[in-house]
Amino acid sequence: MNEYRGFFNICRRSLQLENVLQTGQAFRWVLDSESGWYTNTLKLYPLTPEFQIIRLKQNDSKLEYHLESSIKLESREIHNWIKQYFRMEVDVEKLCEEQWLPNDSTFKGKNLRGVRVLQQEPWETLISFICSSNNNIPRISQMCQKLSSHYGNLLNKHEFSNYYSFPTSEELCDRASVESLRSLGFGYRARYIIETAKLLVQQKKIVGIINDTEYFQYISNLYKNDYLQIREHLMGYSGVGPKVADCVCLMGFHMDDIVPIDVHIGRVAKRDYKFVASKKELAILRDTYSTMKLTKKKINYELELIRLMFKELWGPYAGWAEGILFFREISTPTTLAPISKESKKKRLFADTLYDPKNALKEPNRRQNKYIKTEV
DNA sequence: ACTAGACCTGGCGTC
DNA sequence: CAAGCCAGGTCTAGG
Numbered sequence: 001m002n003e004y005r006g007f008f009n010i011c012r013r014s015l016q017l018e019n020v021l022q023t024g025q026a027f028r029w030v031l032d033s034e035s036g037w038y039t040n041t042l043k044l045y046p047l048t049p050e051f052q053i054i055r056l057k058q059n060d061s062k063l064e065y066h067l068e069s070s071i072k073l074e075s076r077e078i079h080n081w082i083k084q085y086f087r088m089e090v091d092v093e094k095l096c097e098e099q100w101l102p103n104d105s106t107f108k109g110k111n112l113r114g115v116r117v118l119q120q121e122p123w124e125t126l127i128s129f130i131c132s133s134n135n136n137i138p139r140i141s142q143m144c145q146k147l148s149s150h151y152g153n154l155l156n157k158h159e160f161s162n163y164y165s166f167p168t169s170e171e172l173c174d175r176a177s178v179e180s181l182r183s184l185g186f187g188y189r190a191r192y193i194i195e196t197a198k199l200l201v202q203q204k205k206i207v208g209i210i211n212d213t214e215y216f217q218y219i220s221n222l223y224k225n226d227y228l229q230i231r232e233h234l235m236g237y238s239g240v241g242p243k244v245a246d247c248v249c250l251m252g253f254h255m256d257d258i259v260p261i262d263v264h265i266g267r268v269a270k271r272d273y274k275f276v277a278s279k280k281e282l283a284i285l286r287d288t289y290s291t292m293k294l295t296k297k298k299i300n301y302e303l304e305l306i307r308l309m310f311k312e313l314w315g316p317y318a319g320w321a322e323g324i325l326f327f328r329e330i331s332t333p334t335t336l337a338p339i340s341k342e343s344k345k346k347r348l349f350a351d352t353l354y355d356p357k358n359a360l361k362e363p364n365r366r367q368n369k370y371i372k373t374e375v
Numbered sequence: 376a377c378t379a380g381a382c383c384t385g386g387c388g389t390c
Numbered sequence: 391c392a393a394g395c396c397a398g399g400t401c402t403a404g405g
Contacts, residue, residue: 134398137397139386140398192400239401
């Protein structure tokens with residue numbers, strides 16, 4: 001095992017780990033509340049095709065990292081990889097000030113809470129968000145952990161926990177089945193996952209690519225990074241509709257201007273932005289998508305117009321703006337996968353620490369919102 | 376083309 | 391105490 005350590009000078013205004021790692025972007029980060037370290041296994045592509053064990057911890061001025069690697073790597077390359085994972089080149093505060101605030105007063109005086117959009121591996125992102133449908137974050141996290149621990153490869157054993165890679169499409173095809181996934185509690189998503197893995201294996205074979213990450217890179221190049229065509233391709237997988245496809249585009253293909261539209265942001269559009277779909281715009285959209293088989297079949301034109309409105313309003317980093325609004329909209333204490341009662345308690349405390357409003361929130365707020373929307 | 380329901384599961388507030 | 395609702399959706403069958 002090779003070990004690497006390093007750090008970034010970064011403050012919590014720019015990056016707040018709990019608000020990035022635990023809020024429904026990535027699902028396999030595990031916090032050890034005793035030490036404050038987050039641990040995960042990640043594929044440091046293109047440095048290596050193998051998964052490595054990564055740990056992160058931050059204080060008010062620094063982000064520390066620790067990498068446990070099966071192979072020798074360059075410290076500088078690891079450093080840059082992490083920098084890229086967090087998209088540290090993006091200045092969110094400046095974006096807010098210069099791009100969002102002038103057009104959208106809801107960002108006035110807003111605490112950005114160190115929310116960022118991660119750049120993630122497309123295959124794992126795809127499967128993770130297939131799991132997300134009609135589901136909650138704790139269970140999605142649990143499912144992603146199960147995929148790793150049951151179908152991934154053991155990377156290393158530690159005192160209390162083992163670390164596994166996230167399974168490749170081949171590994172899922174070989175080791176998993178609809179029945180085994182169902183018995184692990186995946187519900188109806190079991191079929192989606194198996195069908196998606198099978199299709200991907202097939203597709204890779206056709207173009208002679210073995211690595212999942214490389215295949216999606218190939219797709220991105222093939223379509224010259226064209227969003228509509230890549231989304232169309234993604235919606236060819238079972239269990240992938242517009243929302244999941246957009247999440248993969250935003251986080252897996254780092255298309256920063258893509259705003260995934262879910263129930264929350266749809267509600268925000270109507271309630272706070274007085275969104276109404278016009279017949280004319282709907283007609284134009286139908287015409288635009290008339291030649292795209294899957295898009296035509298799976299898209300909801302009203303939600304698509306909402307997506308376009310936000311893209312127009314927020315510009316090239318619209319997806320980031322959405323991430324911040326989304327965080328605020330749901331900001332209920334979130335939990336990560338598994339862990340002990342005690343660590344859960346501490347995490348809840350940590351969440352409320354940075355948003356005092358949470359403590360004041362009345363239980364039926366969500367219902368009231370729905371009612372408001374109807375008026 | 377478009378709209379209801381169904382769909383696995385586990386946790387939670389309400390009756 | 392148990393039936394019911396909800397959770398970052400998608401799929402399918404019908405009018």
